[in-house]
Amino acid sequence: MPEYRITYFPIRARAEPIRLLLADQGASWTEDEVQLNDWWAGKCELKKTAVFGQLPQFQDGDFVLYQSNTILRYLGSKFGIAGSNNQENAFIDMVNDGVEDLRQKYSRLIFIEYFPSTPQEWQTVASQFAAHWDFPNCGGAIDGKHVRIVPPPHSGSYYWNYKGFHSVVLMAVVSAQCDFLYVGKNGRMSDGGVFRQTEFCHRLITGGLDLPPDAENVEGLPFVFLVDEAFGLSDHLMKPFPQRTLTPERRVFNYRLARARRVVESAFGIMASRFRLLLTAINLAEYKLNYVILCCCILHNFLRKLSGNQYLQPIGPEAGLILPELTGLDHALPGLAPQTAREVRDHYVSYFNGRGAIPMPADQ
Ligand SMILES: N[C@@H](CCC(=O)N[C@@H](CS)C(=O)NCC(=O)O)C(=O)O
Structure with missing residues (x-):
């Protein structure tokens, strides 16, 4: 019987370094899984007796310990892999404490809700678009890209796209500072139609995004998201005018x-x-692919916030455009946009050519 026992939730997190250390040392252990729902519902006696009311708990026979870093240090000295003098011990502690600091910052970013869920939060996003990019009432820029994949066995042409390779489509809503606010993924569609299948679009259409009411917006205009030609125009999705219909005012828009x-x-x-x-x-495999893509997006947000300009080019009108290397979506089939959507766009045209005008570069 192994003498070690780890009691934790069914996740890696704070128990994983302990598991890795034990595995590295060839030790075996048993696990007691505590379900998070039970824990939060107060159905676990252990919550009351745990020294700091948290897990993991580690048992070495009758000896019970809490605090994952303490457990690591305990096992380090037990297995003879701690430092061999005070200075080595101090170095090990220093690295461990540094990792702990990073973990605190990282988990805050992992667990925060990036997606705005109140009119006030949407207004915060909009104020950044107004400040950095002179576009008022904007909740995000939306686009989709093909992420190239090796198709899963027996998937035939399911992932084959119009550009002639296998891909999944990553849809994103991005803030004025290039953070991913929302990401969704779809297997097969090539054009803006993929957007209609996202939870985001569903909530946009059904009013479930809790966007600010027009009356609270600049010029009383509807709150909007910005898209390109791959998408359809709607009351809350603003896309460019086609080249053939351009007027000087529309060109400004x-x-x-x-x-x-x-x-x-x-x-x-x-x-x-x-x-x-x-x-x-x-x-x-597809389920891993989802995790990997989501992880890239979260790490992107993490690095953007933590390293600022080191990671990102300076943002603002002067910043050079960083060209995407991922393939964009196909253009949407032309269709008549609702009259209301065309009116919203016309209001923005008037605003950008009137009170909201800014100097235009000579080549525009
Ligand atoms: N400093 C503690 C932190 C432990 C901790 O944050 N545990 C979380 C899970 S990762 C927990 O038990 N959460 C439930 C609760 O706080 O009630 C350690 O390293 O063990």
């Missing part, structure tokens, strides 16, 4: 939209150039 919308191109481009796996044909 297209310029303002393109200028604000490029954050989504930049976010994809920066992420792909950092996590270069995204530029290869990813060969993973």
Whole structure:
């Protein structure tokens, strides 16, 4: 019978380094799994008796310990892998404490809700778009990219796209500072239609996003998201006017939209150039692929917040556009946009050519 026992939730997290250390030392152990729902519902006696009311708990025979780093130090000295003098011990503690600091920052970023869920939170996103990119009432720039994959066995042409390779489509809503606010993934569709299948679109259509009411917005205009030609125009989705219908006023609108919308191109481009796996044909089972893609997005947000300009090009109108290396979506089939959507876009045209005008570059 193994003498060690780990009691923890069915996750890796704080128990994983303990498991790794034991495995590395060839030791065996048993696990007691505590279900999170039971824990939070107060159905676990252990919650009351645990020294700091938290897990993991570690048992070495009758000896019971809490605090994952303490457990690691205990096992380190028990297995003779701790430092051999005070100074070595201090170095080990220093690294351990450094990892702990990073973990605190990292888990805050992992567990925070990036997705705005109240009108006030949407207004915060919008104020950044207004400040950085001069586009008012904007909740995000939306786009989708093909992520190249090695198709799973027996999937036939399911993942085959119009560009002639196998891919899944990653859809994202991106903030003014190139953070991913929302990501969704879809297997097969090539164009903006993929967006209609996302939870985000469903909530947009059914009013479930809790967007600010028009009356609270700049010029009383509807709150909008910015898209390109792959998407359909709607009351809350603003896309550019087609070239053939351009007037000088509409040209101004297209310029303002393109200028604000490029954050989504930049976010994809920066992420792909950092996590270069995204530029290869990813060969993973689909459930792992989902985790890997989501992880890249979360790490992107983490690095953006933690390393700022080291990770990201300086943002603002002067920043160079970082070209995306991922393939974009196909253009949507032309269709007549609702009259209300065309009116919303026309209101923005008037605003950008009136009170909201800014100097245009000579080449626009
Ligand atoms: N410093 C503690 C932190 C333990 C901790 O945060 N445990 C979390 C799970 S990772 C927990 O028990 N959460 C439930 C609760 O706080 O009631 C350690 O390293 O063991």
